[in-house]
Amino acid sequence: xxxxxxxxxxxxxxxxxxxxxxxxxxxxxxxxxxxxxxxxxxxxxxxxxxxxxxxxxxxxxxxxxxxxxxxxxxxxxxxxxxxxxxxxxxxxxxxxxxxxxxxxxxxxxxxxxxxxxxxxxxxxxxxxxxxxxxxxxxxxxxxxxxxxxxxxxxxxxxxxxxxxxxxxxxxxxxxxxxxxxxxxxxxxxxxxxxxxxxxxxxxxxxxxxxxxxxxxxxxxxxxxxxxxxxxxxxxxxxxxxxxxxxxxxxxxxxxxxxxxxxxxxxxxxxxxxxxxxxxxxxxxxxxxxxxxxxxxxxxxxxxxxxxxxxxxxxxxxxxxxxxxxxxxxx
Amino acid sequence: xxxxxxxxxxxxxxxxxxxxxxxxxxxxxxxxxxxxxxxxxxxxxxxxxxxxxxxxxxxxxxxxxxxxxxxxxxxxxxxxxxxxxxxxxxxxxxxxxxxxxxxxxxxxxxxxxxxxxxxxxxxxxxxxxxxxxxxxxxxxxxxxxxxxxxxxxxxxxxxxxxxxxxxxxxxxxxxxxxxxxxxxxxxxxxxxxxxxxxxxxxxxxxxxxxxxxxxxxxxxxxxxxxxxxxxxxxxxxxxxxxxxxxxxxxxxxxxxxxxxxxxxxxxxxxxxxxxxxxxxxxxxxxxxxxxxxxxxxxxxxxxxxxxxxxxxxxxxxxxxxxxxxxxxxxxxxxxxxxxxxxxxxxxxxxxxxxxxxxxxxxxxxxxxxxxxxxxxxxxxxxxxxxxxxxxxxxxxxxxxxxxxxxxxxxxxxxxxxxxxxxxxxxxxxxxxxxxxxxxxxxxxxxxxxxxxxxxxxxxxxxxxxxxxxxxxxxxxxxxxxxxxxxxxxxxxxxxxxxxxxxxxxxxxxxxxxxxxxxxxxxxxxxxxxxxxxxxxx
Numbered sequence: 001x002x003x004x005x006x007x008x009x010x011x012x013x014x015x016x017x018x019x020x021x022x023x024x025x026x027x028x029x030x031x032x033x034x035x036x037x038x039x040x041x042x043x044x045x046x047x048x049x050x051x052x053x054x055x056x057x058x059x060x061x062x063x064x065x066x067x068x069x070x071x072x073x074x075x076x077x078x079x080x081x082x083x084x085x086x087x088x089x090x091x092x093x094x095x096x097x098x099x100x101x102x103x104x105x106x107x108x109x110x111x112x113x114x115x116x117x118x119x120x121x122x123x124x125x126x127x128x129x130x131x132x133x134x135x136x137x138x139x140x141x142x143x144x145x146x147x148x149x150x151x152x153x154x155x156x157x158x159x160x161x162x163x164x165x166x167x168x169x170x171x172x173x174x175x176x177x178x179x180x181x182x183x184x185x186x187x188x189x190x191x192x193x194x195x196x197x198x199x200x201x202x203x204x205x206x207x208x209x210x211x212x213x214x215x216x217x218x219x220x221x222x223x224x225x226x227x228x229x230x231x232x233x234x235x236x237x238x239x240x241x242x243x244x245x246x247x248x249x250x251x252x253x254x255x256x257x258x259x260x261x262x263x264x265x266x267x268x269x270x271x272x273x274x275x276x277x278x279x280x281x282x283x284x285x286x287x288x289x290x291x292x293x294x295x296x297x298x299x300x301x302x303x304x305x306x307x308x309x310x311x312x313x314x315x316x317x318x319x320x321x322x323x324x325x326x327x328x329x330x
Numbered sequence: 331x332x333x334x335x336x337x338x339x340x341x342x343x344x345x346x347x348x349x350x351x352x353x354x355x356x357x358x359x360x361x362x363x364x365x366x367x368x369x370x371x372x373x374x375x376x377x378x379x380x381x382x383x384x385x386x387x388x389x390x391x392x393x394x395x396x397x398x399x400x401x402x403x404x405x406x407x408x409x410x411x412x413x414x415x416x417x418x419x420x421x422x423x424x425x426x427x428x429x430x431x432x433x434x435x436x437x438x439x440x441x442x443x444x445x446x447x448x449x450x451x452x453x454x455x456x457x458x459x460x461x462x463x464x465x466x467x468x469x470x471x472x473x474x475x476x477x478x479x480x481x482x483x484x485x486x487x488x489x490x491x492x493x494x495x496x497x498x499x500x501x502x503x504x505x506x507x508x509x510x511x512x513x514x515x516x517x518x519x520x521x522x523x524x525x526x527x528x529x530x531x532x533x534x535x536x537x538x539x540x541x542x543x544x545x546x547x548x549x550x551x552x553x554x555x556x557x558x559x560x561x562x563x564x565x566x567x568x569x570x571x572x573x574x575x576x577x578x579x580x581x582x583x584x585x586x587x588x589x590x591x592x593x594x595x596x597x598x599x600x601x602x603x604x605x606x607x608x609x610x611x612x613x614x615x616x617x618x619x620x621x622x623x624x625x626x627x628x629x630x631x632x633x634x635x636x637x638x639x640x641x642x643x644x645x646x647x648x649x650x651x652x653x654x655x656x657x658x659x660x661x662x663x664x665x666x667x668x669x670x671x672x673x674x675x676x677x678x679x680x681x682x683x684x685x686x687x688x689x690x691x692x693x694x695x696x697x698x699x700x701x702x703x704x705x706x707x708x709x710x711x712x713x714x715x716x717x718x719x720x721x722x723x724x725x726x727x728x729x730x731x732x733x734x735x736x737x738x739x740x741x742x743x744x745x746x747x748x749x750x751x752x753x754x755x756x757x758x759x760x761x762x763x764x765x766x767x768x769x770x771x772x773x774x775x776x777x778x779x780x781x782x783x784x785x786x787x788x789x790x791x792x793x794x795x796x797x798x799x800x801x802x803x804x805x806x807x808x809x810x811x812x813x814x815x816x817x818x819x820x821x822x823x824x825x826x827x828x829x830x831x832x833x834x835x836x837x838x839x840x841x842x843x844x845x846x847x848x849x850x851x852x853x854x855x856x857x858x859x860x861x862x863x864x865x866x867x
Contacts, residue, residue: 224462226445227452228431281461284440327431 010219011279016207020065023202025058026195027188034179034294035062035153037273039213040220043176043266044132044152046117046167046298053181055155056115063111064204066213068149071109075120077163081127085137086144102139107131110147110210114154118164125171128152132174149213169257169301176266178298216276223272224282230268232326233288237264239320240300248319254306255316259299266295285326293317351463352450358471359447363429365475369482371419376487378415382408383493391500400501427451433471433478442466516563520570523705524560530701531557534694543687545584546694552577553698567709574706581699588691591684623682630676640664643675710842 014036021032031047035058038045047055056072063070073084086105092098106112107128117125131137132152136145154175156167172178184192195201208216239246240258251258271287278287293314300313349357386404393400424432430444437443446462453459472478531554538546556577560570626639635643647660663674828849832842 222458224445224449224458226441226448228427228444228448229441278440280440280442281458281465282440282442282445284442286440327435 006219007276007279007281010216010276013208013212013216014277017065020204020207021058021061023204024061024195025054026191027184028054028058028181031058031179031181033274033277034177034270035059037270037277037291038176039149039151040216040273040276041176041266041269042149042151042217043269044154044174046172046175046178047153047155047181048158048178049155049181050159051157053183055181056113059111059113059153059155061204062153063113065207066111067206067209068110068213069147070111070113071106072113072115073106074115075117075124077119077121077165079120079124081124084124084127085131085139088140102142102144104144105137107137108144108146110149110151112150112152114152116157117154118156118166120165122165122168125165125167129171129174147210149210149217172298173260173262175298177270177294179294180297220269220273220276222281223275225268225272226282228327229283229285229288232285232324233264233267233271233292236267236288236292236320236324237261237296239324240296240316242303246324248316248323250311250319251316254302254309254311255300256303256306257301259296263296263299267291270295289321292321296320351460351467354467355443355446355450355463358467358475359426359430359433359443361475362433362478363424363426365479366429366432367423369479370423371416372481373484373486374415374419374422375412376484376490378412378418379408380486380490380493381415382411383490383497385411387493387496387500390497394501404497404501429479436478437469437472439466439469439471442469443471517567517570519709520560520565520567521563523570523708524557524562524565526557527701527705528554528557528561530698531555534698538694541687541690541694543691543694545588545691546698549581549584549695549698552580553701571706571709574702574709578699578702578706581695581702585692585695585699588688588695591688623679623686627676627679627683630679635675710846 017036018032025032035045039062047059049055060070060072073079082105084105085107086103088100089103090098091101114128117128131146131150135148135150136143138144152175157164235246237259238244239248240251240255240263241247242252242255242258244258247255247258267288268283268291270291271283274287274290275281275283296317297313300316302311302313386407389407390400390404393403427444427448430447431441433439434441434444442462443466446459446466449456449459449462531550531552534550534553535547538544538550556573559565559573565573626635626643629635629639643660643664647657647664650657650660659674660678663678666674828845832845837845
């Protein structure tokens, strides 16, 4: 099997996965693409959208289509870190001796749905930090390694902010992408009605195993990025920094902090996944431009003036993508 | 098993093509690079052409104004600009990776070509490089690299015809007519002078036709045309002065050439060969009363000279002998004539007729020049005014005018001839009888001579600067019944300074007039304060 065939097989697996998801999910093609890109890029996704758009259903469907362990945590204000990562409990053996034993929390899974993550306290939210970044959990003096692949899909509601705890920047930065769930159009609504008010929802078959996910991840990382293509991603990220020479006038005026180095990593990784979706083994400028908005939108912090004037981060990113030259000095 | 390359349609990708994907990629990028570099050179060439044509248009314009041959200059400018532009194009030629990136963008190859090329040139051999090369080749490159980077006329090239048109216009447009004259009221003085010059030109042509003087006829026509232009109001005062200056130079040159034609003509009164003539064939003839070479020659050709002609020639020969300028050839010819051998006499008469014609031309042209100078003075030309009052105004027609003046007084003429100088008049121009108005104007001059023991004496005075005064004396010849002309040495002395000051600095027109009046007042002051005369400072 040569490499091109490997890419073709990878695409085929991904298409099969996509087809399974589409059996339940109507529309949300960008959302599905983003989640799959994140899966192949070994990242975590933050899904944002008003209630009822199918975020949770999408994640559950993905877990059904993958041969992966799935867990769901409904974040509430009284949720404690131990409720996520687990705790030491006193156990008594057959000889009557008692000892502490670590009882794993729901984080010990492969696909974790952190529903309404902004409803938990920062203390609880930060319990996920180590798991997301290091892929292991430390309890006491013992580090417990999580299974691979491990992926967190968190959702949050942009409205009903009362009683919520917005995610701190440090935690936001851990999410590879932030995807926005949008309202379906009329045709999609009709399909939704038809599917959910008639016969039972179609079953979703698991089509991709954990091993295949890891292979796809390896294949994704092997996608080539030329120097001049990579430089475009770097210029885009630099353009989000208000003190940079590449920054646009609006970025200089309204942005307090631009994207971190994780931003350019996210762009390139997701662009690689998008290239793989297209059957290419090299990243293009278009892949980078497509990856930039979900990779940067949660990494740009507006200043007071920007907040006061209601400046949209989405608009700023679109401006950055539009005005950053793909090629220089040619 | 079918190779992946077999599905491609590019000429690099033919199934039987023995080249490997890397070699195909190398060849493709090489071909594209050549096409792109050629395109860049052409683009720069158009830039150079446009710049060269633009500069050449300006250069041609300047060269024509400086009376330099424009076309070699234009060719050199365009050539240099082209060479420099091509050199710049070669200097900034794109690299192969840049060409691959450009081709990617043009062909929408999603950076397959440039990525493969970059990996191939950077990492050389490798599995990924091979895969990238195959991917790039499979992307379907065009058969013709020239289609990707075609030779085209860029925006600079489209502008080049405009620059060429500008160059053409710069080389054919008459510079004198480039400035559209602003509507203006005709200058009354220009019109008046034009009317006067036109009338003089017509009269001059009539005289020239009568006397068969081709140069005078031609210049009379020119003068009439200039007068007509001035009279029509087409010329501003400045333009009229420029035309008059050119006319004056032309008349000088024509007169010089006419008189130069008399060189080598042997017989004649002293100085005749230098063009210092006077009206001939009439009572004013310098050869004496009744000596008319042309009429004599005519009579000789018709049959022979009569006794009156011989007497006139004899008297003329005696006059020459008496003035110390005896003409041996004439004497021998007269003796031979008595022996009925008149060939030598015929030759002498022909020479005399030639000299006479030249003198007539010189006289007519001198009159015309006087009129032109007069017109310039009337139009407030500082140079003409200063020169007209300075010593240079005499130029070289003093002898001519002396002949005119002495025509009615042969004794005086002979006396002058004996003295061998031409200083009988301090300002011979004033003795010109070509234009009665000139004489009248001079008669009204404030510099009137005071009677002196040895004739009238002019004592002009002036103030050089505050606290300094100047006066000088000029003795005028007193001749009864003749116009007495003042010598204005005072003004003559200042004339070069006035001219220099007015030409060196730019003054408004009314200041020029003021300056001229200042020096004029210097002389008037001298006349109004005779008590201070008699010395300098």
